[in-house]
Amino acid sequence: MVARINSGKSIKGALNYNEQKVVQGKAQFLMAENYPVAQESLTYEQKLQVLKQQAALNERVVTNCVHISLNFETNEKILPAVLNSIVLDYVTQIGFAEQPFLVYRHLDAAHPHVHIVATNIQSDGKRISLHNLGRERSEPAREQIELRYGLIRARGRGNDQQEQQELAALQPGAVTRTSYGKEETKRAITQIVTLALQKYNVTSLPELNAVLNQFGVTADRGHEESNTYRNGGLLYCMIDEQGKPVGVPIKASKLYDMPTLKRLEKKFERNKGYRKPLKARLSAQIDRVFRRYTQITKQTLISELKKQNIHLVFRENKDGLIYGLTYVDHLNRSVFNGSDLGKEYSAKAVLERLAGKDRKIESGREWNQREGFTLKAGTQHFLKVPVPGQIVHALLDQQEPDIAPTVSRKRRKKKGEQEQSINL
Incomplete structure (x- = not known):
């Protein structure tokens, strides 16, 4: 699944785009959430007015329209109920569950996809920040939804090799001891921590360290009597192959995205639901x-x-x-x-x-290029018929007449019946 997020200043323009697709037979109206009227009886004016009235609660915000498309692989067959569930799941994870929004399924491309029209102005007049919405909320939501619903992973085909190269480049040997210093260490730690938190489903600090340690980094709370530990602080530092700290420790608050213990604990709690x-x-x-x-x-x-x-x-x-x-x-x-x-x-x-x-455990079968899996030479198959014994010979030697089984004759269908069954 690929999510594309567009923000703008015209709610009417985003709504008209989807409504025109419906008129042309190229889209279907799927759902309206957090609307005071049942979606079956919603008119165009009602769809527009609810979004515009909500956006008007904070007139200082110019960019108040959010238009998102969720795109799925061409060969994916998604049932309508499952598609609705995916949309609601995604909207919830990006923080728009309480917002009024409209959903349309588009039929004008080979791949299934839906469009979501919403506003980022909340009922109390506060705005939902759109800054880094894609990286911080949408991307983690996409990855979790792919796993939860068994969808084809957007990163699974074209980007796996690139991800492996990124991670391989961050092995402990990638930053040598001679290059350790405040700026170099901070840059290297930032890269590794960011990748680990983005790509791995971890639910505790020890689990995070199990990943970080493989790339030469550890997250340390300090000993229990230290000020760092008592104040809920967290330090990141480089480690050598023996796990010993090297270089200059960096406070979590000094790194990009500030992966502090408080922030990590919130992320750990969210990850537990996707395990x-x-x-x-x-x-x-x-x-x-x-x-x-x-x-x-x-x-x-x-x-x-x-x-x-x-x-x-x-x-x-x-x-x-x-x-x-x-x-x-x-x-x-x-x-x-x-x-x-x-x-x-x-x-x-x-x-x-x-x-x-x-x-x-030795297998009794081997791969043959022509015949596929076959028995190895000298291997006795457990279904092989044993050599007949005396009792078997005695039974086989008994002379009894063969009696053909009676086969019931099926009644031939009349011509009308045959045509009816074909029509069914």
């Missing part, structure tokens, strides 16, 4: 690895998951004892502690399944 589909996918990927082995070592488990773009972190205490696991799913941009996925994915359960050497 269910991500949780199911990650669990299935981990299960596939374990199904390939009767015995598996720690290193093999890590490497097998890495092939699926999953980074497994073994959390250890100061004494080197493992007390938890964290799964960082780079493909689906999610982070889960093992216990959040289920008991079988927790540190205790996984450690009990690890062995000193690998024992892979």
Whole structure:
């Protein structure tokens, strides 16, 4: 799904654009939300007046019209009820749920798409800021909606390679020790933190650090007796491959977008509602690895998951004892502690399944270029007919007449009946 947001000064112009499409048979009026009249009986004048009266509550705001289009992939078949749900979900996430707005489904392109006409002036006269609305609200909403409704991801085809390149460029080695300094460190940390928060569904500071640590950054609250901790502060600093701080720590309030602890906690809370589909996918990927082995070592488990773009972190205490696991799913941009996925994915359960050497489950089938999957030579198929025994021979030797089964003759349909069934 791709969302395009346009803001302007003419509510009438945006409304006329959609209404003319309806007259031409190129669009359908879908819904009107927060209107005092039922949408079935709404006239053109009523649609316009409600939006204009709301916008008039703050005449100092010149740009008071918002015109959004939600565009879906050409081969996506979306039921009307699902489409309505997607629109309401999107509008809620960008902060327009309480605003009067109109929705039209356009039919003049190969891909399904809808248009939303609204005003950013609220009922108390305050305006909804349109600055960075696309980056800060629309983009996170789009990504969550794609996952929730199983839509084709806008970033899934053309931009995946670009995203991987962006993230790869931010590996710990990308900023060398010799280049550490206040400006260089601040710039590098800003890039990494911004990308991590935009692309990964994290619900706690440890989960965020599980992502940041892989790119040479950590978010630190300080020790419990420090002023930083007591005041709810947060510091970001670069770390080396051993996880030790290097360079100059930067206050969260000094970074772009100010990723302070207070702001992060709000984002963590929002992300919790979107974890269910991500949780199911990650669990299935981990299960596939374990199904390939009767015995598996720690290193093999890590490497097998890495092939699926999953980074497994073994959390250890100061004494080197493992007390938890964290799964960082780079493909689906999610982070889960093992216990959040289920008991079988927790540190205790996984450690009990690890062995000193690998024992892979051998498949009895192999790939043949011509015939597809076939049995390997010397492999006995579990459906292979066994060699007949004495009892089988005795049964086969019995001479009994073959009795043909009776087959009921179907009544032939009359000509009228045949034509009726064809019409149905």
